Amino acid sequence: MKRFITTLQNIFSIEELRTRILNTLLFVTVFRFGSQIVLPGVDPSKLNLTPQGLLGLLDTFLGGAYSKASIFALGIMPYISASIAIQLLTLALPYFQKMQKEGESGRKRLNQITRVLTIFVTAAQAITYLTTTIPNEAVMISPATFRIVSVFILTAGTIFCMWLGERITDKGIGNGISMLIMIGIVSRFPGAVYGEALSRGSGGALLFVLEIVALFFVVMGAVVLTQAVRRIPIQYAKQVVGNKVVGGQRQYLPLKLNAAGVMPIIFAQALMFVPSLVASLFAEKSDFAGSVQTVFADYTSWQYNVLFAVLIIVFTFFYTAISVNPNQIADDMRRSGGFIPGVKPGFMTSEYIGQVLDRITLPGALMLAIVAILPAIASLLGMTRNFSQFFGGTSLLIMVGVVLDTLQQVESYLLMRRYEGLMQSGRVTGRTESITA
Template sequence: MKRLVSTLKNIWHIEDLRTRILNTLLFLLIYRIGSYIVLPGVDPSQLKQSTQEGILGLLNMFAGGSFSRASVFALGVMPYISASIVIQLLTIAVPYFQKLQKEGESGRRQINKITRILTIFITAAQAIGYLKSIVPENAIMVNHALFNISSMIILTSGTMFVMWLGEKITDNGIGNGISIIIMVGIIARLPLSVTQELVTRVNGAGGIITFIIETVVLLGIVMFAVLLVQGTRKIPVEYAKRIVGNKQYGGVRQYIPLKVNAAGVMPIIFAQAIMFIPSTIGQFFPDAANNSFLASFHDIASVTYNLTFAILIILFTFLYTAISVNPTQMADDMKRNGGFVPGVKPGRPTAEFIDQILTRITFPGSIFLALVAIMPAFAMMAGVNSQFAHFFGGTSLLITVGVILDTLQQIESHLLMRHYDGLMKTGRIQGRTPVSSAV
C-alpha cells in the first residue's frame, strides 16, 4: 500500500504526465455526458428495450449504453472502425492504397483523410437503419421526415465528434484515444451488470455462493486473457563484433519477441464487424430478417453465430499477422546490422525460419483467441445474465485488458524516463498492439 501511494505521488509530481491524465479524464467526461443527451424530438420512455439483448446488446455495450438511449453518440466509433477495416482490406488488394502505405507520413495522412470521408458515408447509412429499427414511431414527437433528416445529420456529427475526442486523447492525453473511448463505454456497463447478476442470485437463482463462483471464474478468464495478450516467443539474435576506434560495438545477444497474439484484438473487431452484416440487412429488409439462417445471427448464444464467429477470428488472425509482421523485412534489417540467428544463415533462410515460428505460434494463439471470443455464449448457457456474460470474454474483455495494459505501460515509461520506479516492483509491463494504431 505504501508503494502504491508513493507511485501515485510520483505520477502527480510529473507535470506533463499529470496534465495528460487530467486531459484524458476531461475528454472522457465530455464523452460520457454526450452519451446521455437524447436526440431532439425523441421521447426516451417510448424507446425499445430489445436493444439490451442479443447482437444489439453487444452494440449497446460498445457505445456505453448510448445506443439504447437514442443518444447523439448512439453509433459511437463503430462506423470509423468499419471504415478502417475497409481501408485495411483495400491496402491489400488495390495498388493505389499500397502505394500510399509506402509513402510514409504523407501517405498515412492521405489514408486517414480517406478513412474519415468513408466514415461519414458509413455513419449516414447506419443512421438510417438505426432510426428505422431502434426508434419507434410513437417515440417521435415531431414531423417524421424532418426528424429523420435532422437525426441523420446529428448522429453523423456525433460520430465525427467522438473521433475528434479520440484524436485529442491520443495527442494531448495518454494515447490510444479510440481504444480508451471503447474501453470506457464497456466498463460503464459493468457496475449495472454486476448489480443485476447479484440481485438475481440473491433472490433465489443459485444464491450468493453461485455469484462468488462466477466472480472467481471471471477473474480466471481475465488472467488467461492477460497471458494471451502478453505471451511471447523470443528468437535469439547474435550481432557481430565491430571495433570502431577504441570502442567495441555488437558482440551481444538480443531477442526478437514474437507475440503469440501478434494481431492483438483486431481479428475479433474485424470478425465482429462482419457478424453485424446480417443485423444490418435486417434493418433495411425486415422480411429477410425473419429468415431462420439470418435470425440465428441475432442470437449470440446460437451455435451458428459462435461457429462462424470463431472461424472468422482464426482466419483474420492469420491475415492480420501476415500484414503486421514482415519476416523478410526483419531478416533484411538483421543482415544489414550484422545480426544473425544462431544456426541459421542470414537472408532468405532467416526469413523462412521466422515465418515458420510465427506460423507455429499464431495457430494456437488464434484458437485461444477464438475460445475467449465465444466464452460469453458458454456463460449464458450456464445461466449467467446476458449483460454480465459479455464480460466473460469476447471483444469487450480483450479490449479492456489490452487497453489497460498499454495505458499502464505508457505511464510506466514516463516514470522510468524521469528516473522514478515503475508501477511494478519486479519486471516491466508489456503492452500490446493498440486498437487505435492498428486501425
C-alpha cells in the first residue's frame, strides 16, 4: 500500500502528466453526460429496448447509449467502421497505398477522408436506427420531423465523440477512441456486479466470491494473450559511417501471439446473425429451418459457439495475413543491414518469418476463440447475462488492451523523470495500436 501511495504521489507531482490525467477525466465525464441525454421527442419510459446479437455488443461498447436513444446512440462506432474501411482500401487500392506512404501529409489526407466517410456512414446508420429500433409509441412528435432532426443530432453526436477522442489522444492520456469504448464498457460493470450479487442472495455469497476470483484469473489470461510475443533475434552488420563504426547490435523482432487483436471477434460476431436470418426465410416451410433459427438465436447453444469459434480462427489467420507482411519485414531488414542468424537475407528470411508467424497464429487463434466463448460458458453456469459478458469476448480484450496502453504511457512519464515504474518487477508493455488498427 505504501508503494502504491508513493506511485500516486509521483504521478501527480509531474505537472504535464497531472494535466493530461485531469483532461482525460474531464473529456470522459462529458462523454458519459452526453450518453444520458435522450433524443428530443422521445419518451424514455416507452423505449424498453433490449438489443441482441451484434446490436447488443454495440450497446455494450456505448455504455447503454444505444438502448437509451441517447444523442450519442451511435457513439464512435461509425468512425471505427469508416477507419476499418479505409484500412482495407489501403491494402487493396494503389491510390490509397501511395497516400499511406507519403508520410505525414498522406496520413492527414487519409484522416480527412475517414472523417468525411464517417459523416455518410453515421447518416446511413442513423436512418436505420430511427426507423427500425425506436418504437413509434415512444415518439411524441411528428415522426417525419423527429427523424429529420434526429439524423442531424445523431450525426453531430458522433462527430463530437470523434472530436473528444482526438482531444484525449492529444491533450489526455491513452488512445482517445479506444478510451471512449472502454469507458462505455466499464460503465456497465458496477451494475453487472450488483445484479449478480442480488441474484445469488445471502446464501450464495461464497459462490459469488468464487465468480470474482474466476473473473480475476480470466483477466490475467487475457493479459497474457494480449502481451505474449515470439521474439526473433536480428543481428545488424557493422558499417563504417565517416570515421565511426556503427551497427553490430543484436535486437529482436517481436511477433505477437495475437497479432489480429479483437478484429476477428468483431468480424465473426457480425456474421453470426446470418444463419438465423437465412433460416427465418424458410422457417414456415421447413421444420429444420425453424430449428436452425432457434439454435442460432441462442448464443449459449453449442452449435452457435462452434461456428463462432471456427469463424474467429479463420478471421484471425486472415487478418494476421493482411496486417503482417513477412516480405516487407524481410526487405526492411535487408535495407537496414539486419539479418536473422542462420537464415539468408531476402526470400529465405521472408519464408522463415512466415513459418514462425503461422506456428504462433494457430495457438493464438485457439486462445482467442476460447476467450470469445467464455461468456456463453459463464451464462450456462448460472451467471446473469450482463455479468457473464465480462468473462471474455471483445469487451474484455478491449479493456485489457486499453488499460495496458494507458499504463505504458504513464510509466514512460515516470521513467523520463527518473522515478521508479509502476511495477517493481519490470516495465509495463502495452499496445501501441488503437482499436481501429
